[in-house]
Amino acid sequence: MSRIGAAVVGTGFMGAVHTEGLRRAGVPVVGILGSSEGKSRQVAERWGIPRAYGSFEELLADPDAQAVHICVPNRFHVEMARAALLAGKHVLCEKPLAMTSMESAELVELASRRPGQAAAVCYNIRFYPLCLEAREWVRRGDLGEILHVNGSYSQDWLLYATDYNWRVLAEEGGDLRAVADIGSHWLDLTHAITGLEVEAVCADLKTVHPVRHRPAGEVETFKSKEGPAAETHPIPITTDDYGCAMLRYHTGARGNLWVSQVTAGRKNCLRFEIAGSEQSLAWDSERPNELWIGRRDEPNRSLIRDPSLLSVAARGAVSYPGGHNEGYGDTFKQTFRAFYGAIAAGDFSGSGPYATFADGHRDLLICEAILRSHQEERWFKV
Numbered sequence: 001m002s003r004i005g006a007a008v009v010g011t012g013f014m015g016a017v018h019t020e021g022l023r024r025a026g027v028p029v030v031g032i033l034g035s036s037e038g039k040s041r042q043v044a045e046r047w048g049i050p051r052a053y054g055s056f057e058e059l060l061a062d063p064d065a066q067a068v069h070i071c072v073p074n075r076f077h078v079e080m081a082r083a084a085l086l087a088g089k090h091v092l093c094e095k096p097l098a099m100t101s102m103e104s105a106e107l108v109e110l111a112s113r114r115p116g117q118a119a120a121v122c123y124n125i126r127f128y129p130l131c132l133e134a135r136e137w138v139r140r141g142d143l144g145e146i147l148h149v150n151g152s153y154s155q156d157w158l159l160y161a162t163d164y165n166w167r168v169l170a171e172e173g174g175d176l177r178a179v180a181d182i183g184s185h186w187l188d189l190t191h192a193i194t195g196l197e198v199e200a201v202c203a204d205l206k207t208v209h210p211v212r213h214r215p216a217g218e219v220e221t222f223k224s225k226e227g228p229a230a231e232t233h234p235i236p237i238t239t240d241d242y243g244c245a246m247l248r249y250h251t252g253a254r255g256n257l258w259v260s261q262v263t264a265g266r267k268n269c270l271r272f273e274i275a276g277s278e279q280s281l282a283w284d285s286e287r288p289n290e291l292w293i294g295r296r297d298e299p300n301r302s303l304i305r306d307p308s309l310l311s312v313a314a315r316g317a318v319s320y321p322g323g324h325n326e327g328y329g330d331t332f333k334q335t336f337r338a339f340y341g342a343i344a345a346g347d348f349s350g351s352g353p354y355a356t357f358a359d360g361h362r363d364l365l366i367c368e369a370i371l372r373s374h375q376e377e378r379w380f381k382v
């Protein structure tokens, strides 16, 4: 699709997902950077990537890498995104965009001064076709006035005190974890669908495991579920395993969100329900090819992801006919098609369906308000 080459920073879960998604989107992956030169070389060989960088500076100096995908722990996001923009690269950064809203504000400002470069945050869930369809329905007015938006994002990969990954550490990921890691997806998605702005929040958070047992080496996201390490040492944890927030939107609509990384049986489950004055919509990421339509005066319906039944906007993000189910990996392919499609078209307005740095900044502001509300035990304005 694009002759623009991409370099990926990070060789963990997200680095692998981005590399595969880029290739499926027809974007050449020209090089990879891991945590050391040896790691870069090993992964480049395994994944068939032509170049293994020894440093981020080497990556930035590569003229074939016009875009950089940042798939490393959150604490590196701001410095890498800043340097990549200043080096003239397009940037696609994993979420959350930064550790604090001060950092994300700086990136928004910098990106606005680089008008010929695209700057996006990888909120891939927007690109499930039925989420794009829900967005169309709301925008067309089919739901009527939005009364309330409710939902959750729950996982079980951090249920036990022996579960560990860099995300549990505040110094690696930020003061908030479940809220920032997965709640930010929900906040972004529901904003993309409804256009509603969160004005104030009232939140309650809980660290279920104030002490976790850290293994000697690094553990990839989700991998601790495959069995505890033989040798571990106890470490204090301050980030949230669970969180709940009531939301007030700018229109007067209400909402609530709960997140958990300790709900046994919920593998990766984002759910939303949007109640409108005419009808409701509900969706569950563990059954992503069905959209529930709630009606009061006639039977409820279920819309199956079949391109022939979808709006033009949602159909553009579908690759296979109905019944040939699409899922998680496809959302990355579609995110990258949208991002590189905009670059190829010379459209740097950020008005397309992908999330911009400004969207990433909005989510950080809400996350910080959630933390303050919890700490001060009161409603907090965003």
Ligand code: SOE
Pocket (backbone or CB within 6 Å): 013, 155, 181, 182, 185, 221, 268
């Ligand atoms: C871990 O909770 C994680 O990998 C998130 O960081 C991703 O954003 C989400 O898509 C899946 O879960």
